Amino acid sequence: xxxxxxxxxxxxxxxxxxxxxxxxxxxxxxxxxxxxxxxxxxxxxxxxxxxxxxxxxxxxxxxxxxxxxxxxxxxxxxxxxxxxxxxxxxxxxxxxxxxxxxxxxxxxxxxxxxxxxxxxxxxxxxxxxxxxxxxxxxxxxxxxxxxxxxxxxxxxxxxxxxxxxxxxxxxxxxxxxxxxxxxxxxxxxxxxxxxxxxxxxxxxxxxxxxxxxxxxxxxxxxxxxxxxxxxxxxxxxxxxxxxxxxxxxxxxxxxxxxxxxxxxxxxxxxxxxxxxxxxxxxxxxxxxxxxxxxxxxxxxxxxxxxxxxxxxxxxxxxxxxxxxxxxxxxxxxxxxxxxxxxxxxxxxxxxxxxxxxxxxxxxxxxxxxxxxxxxxxxxxxxx
Numbered sequence: 001x002x003x004x005x006x007x008x009x010x011x012x013x014x015x016x017x018x019x020x021x022x023x024x025x026x027x028x029x030x031x032x033x034x035x036x037x038x039x040x041x042x043x044x045x046x047x048x049x050x051x052x053x054x055x056x057x058x059x060x061x062x063x064x065x066x067x068x069x070x071x072x073x074x075x076x077x078x079x080x081x082x083x084x085x086x087x088x089x090x091x092x093x094x095x096x097x098x099x100x101x102x103x104x105x106x107x108x109x110x111x112x113x114x115x116x117x118x119x120x121x122x123x124x125x126x127x128x129x130x131x132x133x134x135x136x137x138x139x140x141x142x143x144x145x146x147x148x149x150x151x152x153x154x155x156x157x158x159x160x161x162x163x164x165x166x167x168x169x170x171x172x173x174x175x176x177x178x179x180x181x182x183x184x185x186x187x188x189x190x191x192x193x194x195x196x197x198x199x200x201x202x203x204x205x206x207x208x209x210x211x212x213x214x215x216x217x218x219x220x221x222x223x224x225x226x227x228x229x230x231x232x233x234x235x236x237x238x239x240x241x242x243x244x245x246x247x248x249x250x251x252x253x254x255x256x257x258x259x260x261x262x263x264x265x266x267x268x269x270x271x272x273x274x275x276x277x278x279x280x281x282x283x284x285x286x287x288x289x290x291x292x293x294x295x296x297x298x299x300x301x302x303x304x305x306x307x308x309x310x311x312x313x314x315x316x317x318x319x320x321x322x323x324x325x326x327x328x329x330x331x332x333x334x335x336x337x338x339x340x341x342x343x344x345x346x347x348x349x350x351x352x353x354x355x356x357x358x359x360x361x362x363x364x365x366x367x368x369x370x371x372x373x374x375x376x377x378x379x380x381x382x383x
Contacts, residue, residue, distance in 0.1 A: 007246050012244040013245040014028070014245075015247045016150050016249075017264050019251065027279050029365050034366075035146050035148075038076075039080045040080060041079070041083070042080075042081065042145065042146045042148065044082070044150065045085050064091045074362055074366065092134050097116075101221075128159045131152060135239075241273055245274055251278065251279070277350060278349050279372065280341055284327060284354050285353045285354070291324055301316055
């Protein structure tokens with residue numbers, strides 16, 4: 001096996017993590033497309049891909065429905081399929097309520113409860129939480145050989161790891177029971193009951209009696225679902241730590257992005273989550289030695305500039321030489337950052353060169369995948 005092959009083929013879940021704007025979506029889609037060419041039925045779950053890439057995958061509109069990608073022009077093994085889904089966070093939250101509620105009537109009452117409507121805007125806006133919830137559904141469905149998750153571009157990288165337990169912590173059973181059933185016996189019963197009365201009186205004064213009624217109904221309905229949310233949380237955590245899963249960190253060859261990659265390396269290690277390596281995206285390639293533009297292009301430039309100003313050819317050659325010098329300097333800087341990534345201990349580092357065109361179609365994704373799933377040259381071989 002070469003490249004990421006042995007890290008991807010045996011798995012059920014690949015999670016791409018990293019800071020925003022480093023090519024996580026492209027990397028996730030490339031991994032999914034390559035796995036489909038190997039005969040796998042793959043789902044790529046993405047959050048907010050670039051418009052041109054979304055269009056190439058048939059995801060021109062938001063929706064929680066899987067869409068099969070036409071691979072008729074892509075060489076592939078028998079049985080290979082690529083599906084994609086662009087997460088609609090609000091719909092995901094509503095579906096979560098329907099699945100977790102004990103019956104349809106309870107689900108409908110929650111969905112129309114004003115407290116839920118207000119709260120759902122907050123949780124539905126939490127993309128990392130909804131990504132984890134949808135991930136649980138698609139992986140547990142067993143419909144796909146492999147699911148590739150493109151994680152949201154979170155401001156705080158820790159949010160994604162903490163997200164699955166957010167609702168179960170928010171709806172703590174002890175807090176709900178305290179509101180619904182304050183203790184009626186015992187040494188502190190009078191104090192607690194008095195405190196509850198004061199709180200309810202204050203809430204009623206500020207928000208009105210309708211609010212108290214909605215809040216009470218909401219807590220009563222959700223009280224039946226707390227265990228279900230906690231169970232889902234435990235399953236997601238177990239999935240993340242499973243040998244069926246691999247986390248791939250994606251970064252750019254810049255100091256801020258490498259710093260975030262280091263943060264993910266520490267978090268993944270601390271949580272004992274299995275790592276597949278690091279993808280360093282958009283790396284500038286360059287020959288190792290300096291070039292002499294006058295020797296290489298001088299005569300050709302003179303011939304092509306015969307009818308131009310006398311100094312045009314010399315000026316062009318000089319500018320090309322300066323540009324190559326800057327490129328060599330940038331390449332050297334990026335290679336230092338790549339070596340810094342290698343020292344993170346997150347597995348093999350895979351460099352994806354900066355392409356001359358945007359990746360917005362299947363051909364571009366296949367080109368990226370060739371750099372992810374072939375054995376990289378050693379530094380001695382590439383120099």
